[in-house]
Amino acid sequence: MARLLIEGGHRxxxxxxxxxxxxxxxxxxxxxALAEGESVLERVPPTTDTLIMxxxxxxxxxxxxxxxEGxxxxxxxRLRHHRAPYSLVRRMRASFYVAGLLLARLGRAQVPLPGGCALGSRPVDFHMRGFERLGARVTVEHGYMVARTGGRLQGRPIYVERASLGTTVNLMLAAVLAEGTTVLENAAREPEVSDLATFLNRMGAQVxxxxxxxxxxxxxxxxxxxxHRIxxxxVEAGTFLLAAAITQGEVVLHGVNPxxxxxxxxKLEEAGAQVTAEGPHQLRLVMEGRPQALEIETAPYPGFPTDLQQPFVSLLSLARGTSVIRETIFDRFRYVDELRRMGARIRVEGQQALVEGVERLTGAPVEATDLRGGAALILAGLAAQGVTEVQGMEHVDRGYHRLEAKLNRLGxxxxRLDPDRPSPNHSPVVLLES
Structure with a gap:
């Protein structure tokens, strides 16, 4: 298991x-893969998830x-196989996107029900009901979704339950080659959906x-x-802004969309950070002193992103006063017990966390059980007194490319200790003093 040692207290x-x-x-x-011929995608991060895809x-x-250069x-x-490999799909929720691809191109798909981070139940029922609306015959057999069409999919109006991002994406992939018009009502509004639409339209789609x-x-x-350029x-941008805020530092982010x-x-400004846009793709954050307590409720975009809930709780564990965080998207408080090991005072009541700020955290051995929870523990370690050992860095590798190397360049x-294999994120870094 890959581990990260963090000596806290450095701005x-x-x-x-x-x-x-x-x-x-x-x-x-x-x-x-919907097209025959070579597409070139720029700025694809070589994280574990993209390598698995x-x-x-x-x-x-x-x-x-x-x-x-990424x-x-x-x-x-040469897309020809309609059965996706269980050993890979089970490792990542987003791998279910290949179902839309296979139905659109081949008219049949056999895709395992997927895995990913342990964030509670995230069923793919919405995806399957959408495929049925488009004319596919869908069953679940031996842990696989099995779907067939009698020809081209047929465009239909579809209501997207819970404004699901994954469902919106999968139905877009399936519908671009369908016959007729598909209208997705209550569709997800995330920037990632817009980016997908931009690329599809460059390919000749009409979205x-x-x-x-x-x-x-x-x-x-x-x-x-x-x-296309991704x-x-x-989320990475938010993580680095929070890393600066929790260490009372100052960072400039390049290549970001404010x-x-x-x-x-x-919310960062409410907490006391000074955030300024220094260009269309550049942000500066300066933080002086402890943050102020906040109330946060996650919501689909353009609301507060669930992927930044956990890193924000690390910041608020050092705030003046008591913060209230309501999680409305996923069951996402498993990491709280690990933050408590570092001295955080957090009480979870259902889908709500009460965070009573403390003056300091202390380094401790902790374990990441999911991607963003791991990021939260790393942020806490940056601010804690002493050394924090974060186990389970393979979860963090799923969404961050060379995270520890970027943090080290900021001071x-x-x-990183990885006894089994070099990580795609591994780089030599300064040794910690004993």
Missing amino acids: LCGEVEISGAKNAALPIMVAA ARILRELGVTVAFLP ACAIDGT EGAGTDQIRITGVDRLRPAR IPDR DHLRAPLR ARTR
Whole structure:
């Protein structure tokens, strides 16, 4: 199990380049396989999740190659297998996106019910009901979703339950090659959906309304390859802003879209941070003193993002006063027990956490059980007195590329221990003093 040692108490200062968005890259990688010919995607972060997606696509017959400087070339010409590999799909929730691809291109799909972070029940029933509305016959057999069409899918109006991001994406992938028009009502509005629509339209699709709660998709006969640059990762950007805030530091983020961060930026300012946009793709954060307590409620975009709830709780564990955090998307408080080991005072009541700020945290051995919970523990370790050992760094690798290396360049002191294999994020760093 990979571990990260963190010597806390070092103020983070400097500049950092934000990676392409993992959550945008995954569906766009799948979308590229809708066309015959080579598409080139720029700024695909080589995280564990994107590497797994590449392996899944290759198993289906798609050609995938990672190019220098973060580009990825994908050619769907030889897509021929309709059965996705269980051993890979079970590791990542977003791998279920290949179901939309396979139904659109091959008219049949056999995809395992997926895995991913332990965030409570996230059923794919919404996806399957949507495929049925498009004319597919769908069953669940031996742990697989099995779906077939009698020809092309047929466009229909579909209501997306809970404004589900995954359902919106999968139905977009399926509908672009369907016959007729599909209208997704109550669609997810996340920037990642808009980025997918931009790429699909470059391929020759007809997608309108992405970024609103109604997306209209007029099916076309075929798509062509295209070139596209992935949007910045808003969650990674938020994580680095919080890293500066929790260490009372000052950082400048490059390659970021401030419009995608409006809700978390407002909360950072309420907490006492000074945040300024120094250009269309640049943000500066300065934090002096302890943060102020906040009330936060997660919500679908453009509300406060659930992926930043856990890192924000680390910041608020050091705030003046008591903060209230309501989680409305997932069951996402498993990491709280680990923060308590570091001295945080947090009480969870159902889907609400009460965080009574303390003056200091102390280093301790802790374990990450999911991606964003792991990020929260790393942030707490940056501010804690002494050394924190975060186990389970393989979870963090799913969504952050070279996180510890970027933190060290800002003045953090971390060292990664990975006895089994070099991580895609591994880099030599300064040794911690004993």
